[in-house]
Amino acid sequence: MPTTEKLLGRVRKRVKEERLEQGSQVRNALKDEMARLLDVPAKPAGAIPVNGMKVILFVGVNGTGKTTSIAKLAREYKSAGKKVLLGAADTFRAAAIDQLKLWAGRAGVDVVAHQPGADPGAVVFDTLEAARSRGMDTVMIDTAGRLQTRHNLMDELKKIRKVAGKYEAAQEVLLVIDATTGQNGLSQARSFAEATDVTGIVLTKLDGTAKGGIVLAISDELQIPIKYIGTGEGMDDIASFDARLFVDAIFGEAV
Numbered sequence: 001m002p003t004t005e006k007l008l009g010r011v012r013k014r015v016k017e018e019r020l021e022q023g024s025q026v027r028n029a030l031k032d033e034m035a036r037l038l039d040v041p042a043k044p045a046g047a048i049p050v051n052g053m054k055v056i057l058f059v060g061v062n063g064t065g066k067t068t069s070i071a072k073l074a075r076e077y078k079s080a081g082k083k084v085l086l087g088a089a090d091t092f093r094a095a096a097i098d099q100l101k102l103w104a105g106r107a108g109v110d111v112v113a114h115q116p117g118a119d120p121g122a123v124v125f126d127t128l129e130a131a132r133s134r135g136m137d138t139v140m141i142d143t144a145g146r147l148q149t150r151h152n153l154m155d156e157l158k159k160i161r162k163v164a165g166k167y168e169a170a171q172e173v174l175l176v177i178d179a180t181t182g183q184n185g186l187s188q189a190r191s192f193a194e195a196t197d198v199t200g201i202v203l204t205k206l207d208g209t210a211k212g213g214i215v216l217a218i219s220d221e222l223q224i225p226i227k228y229i230g231t232g233e234g235m236d237d238i239a240s241f242d243a244r245l246f247v248d249a250i251f252g253e254a255v
């Protein structure tokens with residue numbers, strides 16, 4: 001059932017059963033139900049991390065904010081005392097590698113990179129080798145999200161996951177969605193969820209006029225939890241997702 005219908009059905013039921021009469025009561029019931037839809041259980045993050053290493057793959061179409069989000073999270077993890085290494089597996093464009101290096105420099109973390117056009121799987125392999133020999137605990141991998149060549153993308157992601165799997169590292173796959181793309185975000189999420197086991201969503205560009213309501217449908221239909229929100233182009237503009245605050249913001253009650 002489409003998310004909106006499901007949501008309205010639940011609110012109608014509550015209005016009847018709880019005899020809600022005032023507008024504010026109905027509004028609160030709606031907000032409760034929206035927050036409930038967003039409360040998706042966490043997905044298992046792959047194999048048991050024998051050596052304690054966690055690998056986070058960032059996927060999503062071009063321009064959604066993968067590289068920026070990696071930089072933000074790399075810094076956050078580093079501030080929390082984690083040893084972070086980045087892998088530049090978006091080898092499709094030379095500029096992508098340079099951009100990741102630039103951001104990594106700002107975040108104060110190292111990057112493993114190959115030449116443009118190199119095999120992304122080989123980059124992941126080298127990054128994990130380097131991470132292991134250097135005793136790192138968090139590896140973040142930037143990938144090229146090219147939906148138009150879905151088979152390539154699927155093959156790439158599979159290969160990357162296989163390499164990561166060899167190291168018995170815990171694996172997160174974070175799908176980056178641009179809040180300003182609206183309905184398109186849902187079809188992107190469907191495609192990526194088909195191609196790989198997405199464990200969480202990073203919803204970017206919530207600092208503009210976009211409210212990101214599409215994640216209600218993504219959470220509901222695909223059962224993928226939202227993990228982080230991006231709120232600007234700066235290094236600090238990231239926050240953990242909070243369903244209650246998010247719903248308040250949709251209603252224009254930002255705190």
Ligand SMILES: Nc1nc2c(ncn2[C@@H]2O[C@H](COP(=O)(O)OP(=O)(O)O)[C@@H](O)[C@H]2O)c(=O)[nH]1
Binds near residue numbers: 208229231
């Ligand atoms: N306003 C805003 N811009 C963002 C946010 N995240 C990323 N961007 C911008 O979106 C553009 C694309 O980001 P990038 O990380 O290169 O996307 P990628 O192609 O997925 O790696 C850049 O201009 C970023 O500064 C955000 O949370 N808010």
Ligand SMILES: [Mg+2]
Binds near residue numbers: 090
């Ligand atoms: Mg990028």
